[in-house]
Amino acid sequence: MNNDKAFTPFQLKNFHLRNRLGVAPMTRISSRHDSVPRQDVLDFLVARAKKGAAIIYTEAIVTDYESAQGYPGQARMTTQRQIDTWRAVNEAIRAAGSLSIMQMFHCGRMAWPEVNPAGRSLAPSPISIKQLNPMTGQPYPLPDEMSTFDIHHVINGFVETAKGAVEAGFDGIEIHGAHGYLISQFLSAYSNQRNDEYGGTPEKRYRFAHEVIEAVRLVVPQNKLLTFRISDWGVADMDVSLFGTRDEYQAIIRLLSGEAIDAISVSTYDYSLKAFGTDKNMAQLTREVSHLPILICGKIHDRASAEEALRDADIVLSGKSTLLNPDWFEDVRTGKTMAAYTSEEANIAYSETPLP
Numbered sequence: 204m205n206n207d208k209a210f211t212p213f214q215l216k217n218f219h220l221r222n223r224l225g226v227a228p229m230t231r232i233s234s235r236h237d238s239v240p241r242q243d244v245l246d247f248l249v250a251r252a253k254k255g256a257a258i259i260y261t262e263a264i265v266t267d268y269e270s271a272q273g274y275p276g277q278a279r280m281t282t283q284r285q286i287d288t289w290r291a292v293n294e295a296i297r298a299a300g301s302l303s304i305m306q307m308f309h310c311g312r313m314a315w316p317e318v319n320p321a322g323r324s325l326a327p328s329p330i331s332i333k334q335l336n337p338m339t340g341q342p343y344p345l346p347d348e349m350s351t352f353d354i355h356h357v358i359n360g361f362v363e364t365a366k367g368a369v370e371a372g373f374d375g376i377e378i379h380g381a382h383g384y385l386i387s388q389f390l391s392a393y394s395n396q397r398n399d400e401y402g403g404t405p406e407k408r409y410r411f412a413h414e415v416i417e418a419v420r421l422v423v424p425q426n427k428l429l430t431f432r433i434s435d436w437g438v439a440d441m442d443v444s445l446f447g448t449r450d451e452y453q454a455i456i457r458l459l460s461g462e463a464i465d466a467i468s469v470s471t472y473d474y475s476l477k478a479f480g481t482d483k484n485m486a487q488l489t490r491e492v493s494h495l496p497i498l499i500c501g502k503i504h505d506r507a508s509a510e511e512a513l514r515d516a517d518i519v520l521s522g523k524s525t526l527l528n529p530d531w532f533e534d535v536r537t538g539k540t541m542a543a544y545t546s547e548e549a550n551i552a553y554s555e556t557p558l559p
């Protein structure tokens with residue numbers, strides 16, 4: 204096994220990464236006023252940069268004030284106050300030798316009326332999530348099928364939020380196309396049953412993602428990164444394979460690879476699991492059909508798992524380990540024995556007490 208990749212540098216377009224380890228995007232639902240996260244939640248990101256992360260992703264930033272928000276207490280990036288707050292965070296992350304990337308998302312049908320200022324729930328098709336909403340104990344509402352006007356309005360939300368991120372001095376922007384949120388809902392036949400140019404074949408289901416990427420790239424300067432996150436699983440109806448087959452998944456990855464993006468971030472529960480009944484994991488299936496740099500995430504918790512994941516990917520991200528262990532980067536470097544954290548342990552993300 205190649206045993207020494209994690210602490211080698213990596214050139215991601217015009218950015219020099221000091222190692223191959225980063226903090227995965229993690230929503231902390233801490234915003235109280237004007238969609239600005241609590242100061243200690245922002246400080247956490249800077250602290251992880253100081254502790255050795257090469258790349259820091261933000262929590263999923265909500266792209267509009269009408270229908271994009273999926274959870275209470277999420278953040279936005281369109282007001283001067285939001286931008287100024289994040290500018291200071293970005294400067295501190297850069298001063299610590301790391302890159303900052305803003306992830307942005309629209310939740311689509313993963314919402315409930317009270318959580319959005321305008322009380323609307325949108326999706327490619329009027330199909331509800333099957334399971335109950337764990338945050339309300341109620342069924343998710345039936346979403347409105349998005350009209351052409353809605354599609355343009357939502358894309359504009361991504362564009363305005365990307366402009367805010369550029370203004371706030373992020374090194375890059377990530378479009379969240381994973382986990383069963385809006386873009387993922389368009390990509391998957393499970394949630395997209397449209398008969399127009401946005402539904403049907405993989406190419407048509409991909410069209411919405413393409414339009415978002417194209418519009419966002421126009422406002423993201425070439426010297427900034429644009430990444431796209433994808434997954435075969437969603438946070439609700441979790442057991443469903445969103446792509447169903449290797450061919451469907453790889454068709455979407457081929458399309459993505461033709462875009463003006465700088466990396467694909469592949470999100471899994473467990474990076475090592477074989478996917479779609481093949482003998483390959485998600486990173487391997489992505490690499491087979493894409494020349495783009497690949498980030499991989501999912502149960503990477505120690506040096507051995509990081510090195511193994513890096514056989515098939517360029518950068519590894521960790522969520523729970525970086526959340527719960529402030530010294531994770533150093534502990535990986537020294538090869539300390541560590542177990543993967545559980546989802547229950549990760550609920551500390553929502554604590555009011557600052558994390559070390």
Ligand SMILES: Cc1cc2nc3c(=O)[nH]c(=O)nc-3n(C[C@H](O)[C@H](O)[C@H](O)COP(=O)(O)O)c2cc1C
Nearest residue numbers: 227228229230262263500501502521522523549552
């Ligand atoms: C508290 C928490 C919040 C999360 N929020 C997001 C998010 O906003 N966007 C996202 O793409 N993934 C989110 N995730 C998923 C993580 O980025 C990551 O993919 C997942 O935790 C698996 O990696 P791990 O095994 O290293 O924790 C979240 C995970 C946790 C634990």
